[in-house]
Amino acid sequence: xxxxxxxxxxxxxxxxxxxxxxxxxxxxxxxxxxxxxxxxxxxxxxxxxxxxxxxxxxxxxxxxxxxxxxxxxxxxxxxxxxxxxxxxxxxxxxxxxxxxxxxxxxxxxxxxxxxxxxxxxxxxxxxxxxxxxxxxxxxxxxxxxxxxxxxxxxxxxxxxxxxxxxxxxxxxxxxxxxxxxxxx
Amino acid sequence: xxxxxxxxxxxxxxxxxxxxxxxxxxxxxxxxxxxxxxxxxxxxxxxxxxxxxxxxxxxxxxxxxxxxxxxxxxxxxxxxxxxxxxxxxxxxxxxxxxxxxxxxxxxxxxxxxxxxxxxxxxxxxxxxxxxxxxxxxxxxxxxxxxxxxxxxxxxxxxxxxxxxxxxxxxxxxxxxxxxxxxxxxxxxxxxxxxxxxxxxxxxxxxxxxxxxxxxxxxxxxxxxxxxxxxxxxxxxxxxxxxxxxxxxxxxxxxxxxxxxxxxxxxxxxxxxxxxxxxxxxxxxxxxxxxxxxxxxxxxxxxxxxxxxxxxxxxxxxxxxxxxxxxxxxxxxxxxxxxxxxxxxxxxxxxxxxxxxxxxxxxxxxxxxxxxxxxx
Numbered sequence: 001x002x003x004x005x006x007x008x009x010x011x012x013x014x015x016x017x018x019x020x021x022x023x024x025x026x027x028x029x030x031x032x033x034x035x036x037x038x039x040x041x042x043x044x045x046x047x048x049x050x051x052x053x054x055x056x057x058x059x060x061x062x063x064x065x066x067x068x069x070x071x072x073x074x075x076x077x078x079x080x081x082x083x084x085x086x087x088x089x090x091x092x093x094x095x096x097x098x099x100x101x102x103x104x105x106x107x108x109x110x111x112x113x114x115x116x117x118x119x120x121x122x123x124x125x126x127x128x129x130x131x132x133x134x135x136x137x138x139x140x141x142x143x144x145x146x147x148x149x150x151x152x153x154x155x156x157x158x159x160x161x162x163x164x165x166x167x168x169x170x171x172x173x174x175x176x177x178x179x180x181x182x183x184x
Numbered sequence: 185x186x187x188x189x190x191x192x193x194x195x196x197x198x199x200x201x202x203x204x205x206x207x208x209x210x211x212x213x214x215x216x217x218x219x220x221x222x223x224x225x226x227x228x229x230x231x232x233x234x235x236x237x238x239x240x241x242x243x244x245x246x247x248x249x250x251x252x253x254x255x256x257x258x259x260x261x262x263x264x265x266x267x268x269x270x271x272x273x274x275x276x277x278x279x280x281x282x283x284x285x286x287x288x289x290x291x292x293x294x295x296x297x298x299x300x301x302x303x304x305x306x307x308x309x310x311x312x313x314x315x316x317x318x319x320x321x322x323x324x325x326x327x328x329x330x331x332x333x334x335x336x337x338x339x340x341x342x343x344x345x346x347x348x349x350x351x352x353x354x355x356x357x358x359x360x361x362x363x364x365x366x367x368x369x370x371x372x373x374x375x376x377x378x379x380x381x382x383x384x385x386x387x388x389x390x391x392x393x394x395x396x397x398x399x400x401x402x403x404x405x406x407x408x409x410x411x412x413x414x415x416x417x418x419x420x421x422x423x424x425x426x427x428x429x430x431x432x433x434x435x436x437x438x439x440x441x442x443x444x445x446x447x448x449x450x451x452x453x454x455x456x457x458x459x460x461x462x463x464x465x466x467x468x469x470x471x472x473x474x475x476x477x478x479x480x481x482x483x484x485x486x487x488x489x490x491x492x493x494x495x496x497x498x499x500x501x502x503x504x505x506x507x508x509x510x511x512x513x514x515x516x517x518x519x520x521x522x523x524x525x526x527x528x529x530x531x532x533x534x535x536x537x538x539x540x541x542x543x544x545x546x547x548x549x550x551x552x553x554x555x556x557x558x559x
Contacts, residue, residue, distance in 0.1 A: 081473055087526070087540075089540065092525050110540070134464075136450065
């Protein structure tokens with residue numbers, strides 16, 4: 001019953017659950033069963049070089065529905081050791097949507113802390129996403145909303161057009177990296 | 185005196201001048217202890233009353249011998265008012281505190297209070313000479329110093345120049361002074377490389393005058409602190425941990441000022457957890473990951489060493505990846521890579537800080553380094 005209830009809530013919020021999806025802690029909706037095609041795209045996009053220790057890259061993926069032609073987008077939280085794939089400001093978050101047989105990046109955020117929330121509001125047929133901003137000198141942290149501008153989501157949640165918000169309804173979709181999987 | 189003279193009398197006549205007529209005996213003068221010493225010497229004690237007027241007297245000495253011989257001598261004497269008491273010895277002034285003891289370059293202070301002891305401002309003990317030298321031996325402009333009390337002086341105008349770097353200076357009292365600008369030399373107790381307790385520490389200026397140090401923050405430091413939304417106390421906290429920072433920095437061949445600046449930017453150099461949902465821990469905001477426990481992240485010695493290692497690794501990484509970077513660009517990228525994942529930092533020098541916190545992490549930390557560095 002509990003699982004069914006969660007599915008219903010996320011269906012309302014537009015969270016899709018690929019087959020084999022599993023939940024993380026604290027209501028984490030991370031499916032974390034990324035397709036090989038997605039992983040291949042991410043490897044190509046990130047293109048780690050010498051000294052990047054690509055074997056340390058881990059990803060946490062959640063699919064969310066959009067009203068755009070693609071019909072869905074993937075929220076990808078890229079984590080790894082501090083100093084390599086994360087900094088004091090947080091880790092990298094990509095938002096990609098299917099494009100032909102592959103994907104295209106519509107959001108590349110540099111400093112994202114968890115949790116990540118799927119909000120109930122939309123801009124340009126894509127859902128607003130709430131990300132936590134803290135560290136790098138920002139104390140205490142706050143939730144910032146990133147909205148799709150028709151082409152991209154903003155790249156830096158600590159700067160406009162990302163905006164601090166409080167009390168917006170939404171669903172936590174990634175709260176932990178405990179269920180992350182290696183990219184390589 | 186004639187030979188055989190053995191009895192003397194001494195009489196003092198008031199207001200008598202040559203040829204010493206006998207007037208009346210001076211009531212203010214008492215003669216005692218008359219002693220015949222030789223034919224040419226008779227000793228006696230003269231006591232002058234405190235209220236005796238200033239005047240000339242005649243001193244008559246009579247000699248009576250046992251065989252009946254008599255002789256008389258008259259000489260003049262002058263009664264003068266008592267000499268004034270010697271002035272009291274001036275106390276040696278000493279400074280124990282200067283308020284405020286943190287100055288911003290380019291700012292004019294209209295009231296700097298100097299606290300201590302032995303401050304005077306009288307004719308016999310004039311006001312102490314106040315001196316203000318920076319660490320390089322250059323005078324810091326000041327004027328209008330007034331003694332308020334034995335324990336307090338106030339300088340109404342103190343104006344460290346705008347181009348003053350972050351450093352310490354020495355405020356002293358003493359009469360040993362030198363030229364307006366002297367060659368560079370160290371002030372004992374003051375330093376351009378901060379050490380614990382730089383403000384409010386004892387110091388000695390180049391001329392041997394003792395005093396108290398003050399801390400001067402450069403204009404660049406002030407601006408960087410404002411950008412980081414941090415206070416000067418953060419710099420003081422980092423200075424107080426300088427030995428730890430220096431050890432960690434030297435172990436990884438980086439500038440300790442870089443470590444200090446990172447700590448100021450991240451937490452105001454407070455050993456604290458991120459408030460709320462953040463994952464950073466301690467001064468350097470290390471995260472709980474393989475190789476770092478929470479206890480280690482809050483251990484300043486461990487955290488400083490770990491952060492220094494990350495920064496050193498970043499520097500090697502960017503040096504290899506972007507060999508055309510200037511030293512400043514390399515430093516900026518090194519710092520930016522502490523805040524965001526380094527693999528995605530641009531080789532475009534104008535974009536190094538893009539997507540860091542506030543889009544200014546690297547440049548701001550470099551500005552904060554000016555709070556700690558020598559010129």
